[in-house]
Amino acid sequence: MCWLVVVCWRLRGGLVVTTEDAPPFNFAADDGKTVVGSATEAVQEMFRRAKLEHTITLYPWMRAITMARTDKDTCVYSTTRTEEREKTFVGGASRLQQLGVFARANSTIKLDSFDDARKFKIGGYRGDAVALYLKALKFNVDESYYDDQNAKKLEGGRIDLWATGSQNGPYFAAKKNVKIKPLLEFKQTELYLACNLSVPADTIPNSMPRSRPWPKMAPPTGSTRSTSDPRSGGAWGAYCLGYCTTCT
Secondary structure, three states: OOOHHHHHHHOOOOEEEEEOOEOOOEEEEOOOOEEEOHHHHHHHHHHHHHOOOEEEEEOOHHHHHHHHHHOOOEEEEEEEOOHHHHOOEEEEEEEEEEEEEEEEOOOOOOOOOHHHHHHOEEEEEOOOHHHHHHHHOOOEEEEEOOOOHHHHHHHOOOOOEEEEEOOHHHHHHHHOOOOEEEEEEEEEEEEEEEEEOOOOOOOOOOOOOOEOOOOOOOOOOOOOOOOOOHHHOOOEOOEOOOOOOOOO
């Protein structure tokens, strides 16, 4: 089974870790000098236990995930686990996220189901799994470079709806002084800390407490692809921190 913390434990030069501005999970403090947030704390705790040197830097999401995909000894968080990313990363769990659809506070749009959103232009941002998910389902997605830009686009009527994390949306809207309202939640995702394939994989050492494999990842509807059991060499494994929302 491959797992990120084990990988890091074997590296001598430390890791380059990239992330994006996505409060309250990861964001800049001290005038941009420090990266903080609940997901950052979980990641730093993993590295502390592994006794691994690392640096964490904020980038636009497309750059952050591309660096982890192409650069040696580089990791990124928090990223959604998808079939495509299973091929290009090794990783471990970070946190859960609920995805929602938002509208302007004075909007008359009502959604009785997620499918009702098809008739509207929905704001997303480049390279994000939410936008990729909606586009794969043939929704009308208008992509921005940064997620917080969608708050102003929503206010100005350039998009009708905004699909994002249920905590991210209200934070960014307040930051931009834009009033929004939630219409519905449509998906819960597990977000991960993922590493470049150059990072070696190994078994979880006994010194890493409360480790456990993730259950098999279900294939998409209509697929004949078999799923990989993490215990028999799957590319994605899991590590559960004491204060992580995925702990049992």
